Amino acid sequence: DLESSEQEGREYIMHLDKMAGLRKNRASLAEWAYTSNITQENEAKRIQVQLELSKQEKQAWEETKMYRWQDFQDFSLRRMFKKYSQLGVSALPDDKYKLLMQSVSDMESNYATAKICSFKNETKCDLALEPDITEIFAKSQDPDELKHTWVEWHRAAGARARNNFTQYVELDNEAAKLNGYKDVAEWWQSEYEVKDFEEQLAKLWEDVKPLYQQLHAYVRKRLRDKYGEHIVSARGPIPAHLLGNMWAQTWNNIESFTRPYPDKKEIDITKTMKEQNYTALRMFQMSDEFFRSLNLTAMPEKFWQNSIIEKPTDREIVCHASAWDFYDGEDFRIKQCTTIDYEYFQTTHHEMGHIQYFLQYKQQPVVFRDGANPGFHEAVGDTIALSVSSPKHLRRVGLVKGDADDEQTEINQLYKMGIDKIVFLPFAYVLDLFRYGVFRGSTTPEDYNCHYWSLRDSLQGIEPPVNRTEEDFDAAAKYHVSADVEYARYYVSFIIQFQFHRALCQLAGEYEPEDPNKKLVDCDIYQSVNAGNALSTMLRLGSSRPWADAMEALTGQRRMDAGGLLEYFRPLHDWLAAENMRTGEYVGWEPSKMQYC
Numbered sequence: 370d371l372e373s374s375e376q377e378g379r380e381y382i383m384h385l386d387k388m389a390g391l392r393k394n395r396a397s398l399a400e401w402a403y404t405s406n407i408t409q410e411n412e413a414k415r416i417q418v419q420l421e422l423s424k425q426e427k428q429a430w431e432e433t434k435m436y437r438w439q440d441f442q443d444f445s446l447r448r449m450f451k452k453y454s455q456l457g458v459s460a461l462p463d464d465k466y467k468l469l470m471q472s473v474s475d476m477e478s479n480y481a482t483a484k485i486c487s488f489k490n491e492t493k494c495d496l497a498l499e500p501d502i503t504e505i506f507a508k509s510q511d512p513d514e515l516k517h518t519w520v521e522w523h524r525a526a527g528a529r530a531r532n533n534f535t536q537y538v539e540l541d542n543e544a545a546k547l548n549g550y551k552d553v554a555e556w557w558q559s560e561y562e563v564k565d566f567e568e569q570l571a572k573l574w575e576d577v578k579p580l581y582q583q584l585h586a587y588v589r590k591r592l593r594d595k596y597g598e599h600i601v602s603a604r605g606p607i608p609a610h611l612l613g614n615m616w617a618q619t620w621n622n623i624e625s626f627t628r629p630y631p632d633k634k635e636i637d638i639t640k641t642m643k644e645q646n647y648t649a650l651r652m653f654q655m656s657d658e659f660f661r662s663l664n665l666t667a668m669p670e671k672f673w674q675n676s677i678i679e680k681p682t683d684r685e686i687v688c689h690a691s692a693w694d695f696y697d698g699e700d701f702r703i704k705q706c707t708t709i710d711y712e713y714f715q716t717t718h719h720e721m722g723h724i725q726y727f728l729q730y731k732q733q734p735v736v737f738r739d740g741a742n743p744g745f746h747e748a749v750g751d752t753i754a755l756s757v758s759s760p761k762h763l764r765r766v767g768l769v770k771g772d773a774d775d776e777q778t779e780i781n782q783l784y785k786m787g788i789d790k791i792v793f794l795p796f797a798y799v800l801d802l803f804r805y806g807v808f809r810g811s812t813t814p815e816d817y818n819c820h821y822w823s824l825r826d827s828l829q830g831i832e833p834p835v836n837r838t839e840e841d842f843d844a845a846a847k848y849h850v851s852a853d854v855e856y857a858r859y860y861v862s863f864i865i866q867f868q869f870h871r872a873l874c875q876l877a878g879e880y881e882p883e884d885p886n887k888k889l890v891d892c893d894i895y896q897s898v899n900a901g902n903a904l905s906t907m908l909r910l911g912s913s914r915p916w917a918d919a920m921e922a923l924t925g926q927r928r929m930d931a932g933g934l935l936e937y938f939r940p941l942h943d944w945l946a947a948e949n950m951r952t953g954e955y956v957g958w959e960p961s962k963m964q965y966c
């Protein structure tokens with residue numbers, strides 16, 4: 370009868386979940402071994418382990434089909450079976466599975482080991498993305514050096530991935546169909562468990578676009594003042610190589626010469642960190658201390674023993690920052706190539722947020738040890754970092770000397786946050802709009818670059834520094850495209866982190882909508898156990914409930930909306946609109962004159 374088969378189902382699925390935990394532990398260890406020491410041998414071992422595990426997953430999947438779990442009464446039991454009924458890429462036959470793993474692995478190791486020659490010394494050809502190329506983009510104000518570096522990186526990391534990428538798309542789409550999806554785009558979007566996900570992304574962009582256009586116009590004017598109108602036009606897109614970041618996804622490296630009130634004292638965190646002899650370890654310890662101040666969980670001993678927080682000198686590793694759950698309840702790690710600067714100060718909190726989420730949900734069955742949706746996992750660390758980046762907190766930790774918070778200082782602060790958070794949204798939106806088109810077949814290999822730059826031009830108001838052809842493949846010059854990592858998660862994160870921040874600030878007594886002494890921009894939830902407990906309540910759920918339930922637990926809302934972000938940046942939006950009016954700057958951009966189709 371149904372009762373006993375539900376009980377049998379429960380016993381079966383709990384056993385299967387334990388086995389899955391052992392499998393995921395083995396997979397993570399093999400993946401870690403490879404990405405922390407890129408060699409042919411470790412790559413082969415990783416693929417071998419993945420293949421073995423995929424056979425075991427297929428076996429387990431066959432068994433779940435024997436249970437009529439759709440009729441079970443218990444919500445959690447049904448949800449566990451539903452998740453285990455998704456086989457994933459293991460649904461591919463062995464030969465295609467191996468080919469898919471190899472294609473992605475080749476793209477990822479190409480990206481991780483790519484080197485280019487220096488502009489200033491063309492015999493020096495050992496420049497890596499981290500730290501060398503990143504440092505050039507952070508510091509250089511020579512348009513020719515930036516153009517050279519941009520072009521060479523996009524050749525080495527983008528064009529070279531084109532064939533592997535095409536093979537990966539074909540095979541991943543086959544796997545999607547074997548899982549009952551039309552294509553990978555539908556498969557990726559199913560992670561968000563709402564029918565109208567893509568419409569929601571478009572609505573969010575409509576809400577934020579006016580603010581972005583004002584910020585884009587203001588920055589374009591300041592760049593034109595600096596570089597001249599033969600490099601930065603008055604009404605066109607901004608050239609991608611002038612924004613302090615290889616992908617123009619955050620513009621914080623050009624803050625020093627574009628901020629609204631240059632005569633106000635500069636808050637140069639990077640400089641202060643170096644003056645105070647910050648080390649990578651100290652950045653991690655400060656982040657850990659912030660989480661503990663919220664009554665959240667301290668990093669376990671194994672975290673400090675096993676993490677890699679600085680780039681090794683004796684081997685090649687995947688430097689792109691990552692946080693790892695080894696699914697045994699004890700082993701959690703971060704791997705990143707920390708440099709002592711503001712950007713890595715943010716990244717460290719970002720990655721520690723992932724680890725805190727792992728710690729908060731480690732009591733859950735393995736299958737629920739995941740973010741409520743992928744955007745939640747990306748939002749935890751950033752939400753904490755919103756407090757850490759506040760002038761109040763920076764003063765608390767001595768990274769900023771005391772300063773009366775006048776209106777001009779506040780605009781400078783909002784500008785600093787805006788060139789990080791507002792400008793990121795169209796970048797993130799473009800990256801997956803582009804890949805949705807590729808997976809759906811509306812973008813073919815013959816028009817990869819044309820479609821990528823058409824989106825970059827129309828949505829982000831960015832243009833390539835030189836003409837592009839289909840010999841190039843610029844999308845893959847971004848880690849997540851070369852490493853098969855979905856990106857809408859960050860777009861979601863940059864929206865919901867402001868909903869989380871607003872709720873936490875109210876719980877911490879740091880923010881009151883009508884109280885001018887409790888502004889959102891200067892909220893710091895540090896040491897608020899009240900806020901921390903509410904955050905813990907949400908995080909402990911993992912993916913055991915639909916994400917609307919998780920969001921409601923913390924914010925009282927059940928939908929993502931741009932209201933939090935727009936409220937936070939309201940004073941900046943008003944200031945930018947007035948400033949662009951004053952200077953007569955054209956708001957928006959005409960299509961680029963560069964050739965890319």
Ligand SMILES: C=C(C[SeH])C(=O)N1CCC[C@H]1C(=O)O
Pocket residue numbers: 618689690691716719859
């Ligand atoms: C730090 C990570 C690892 Se999950 C990352 O990839 N991020 C964090 C912010 C956006 C995105 C990026 O670097 O493109």
Ligand SMILES: [Zn+2]
Pocket residue numbers: 719720723746747
């Ligand atoms: Zn992340």
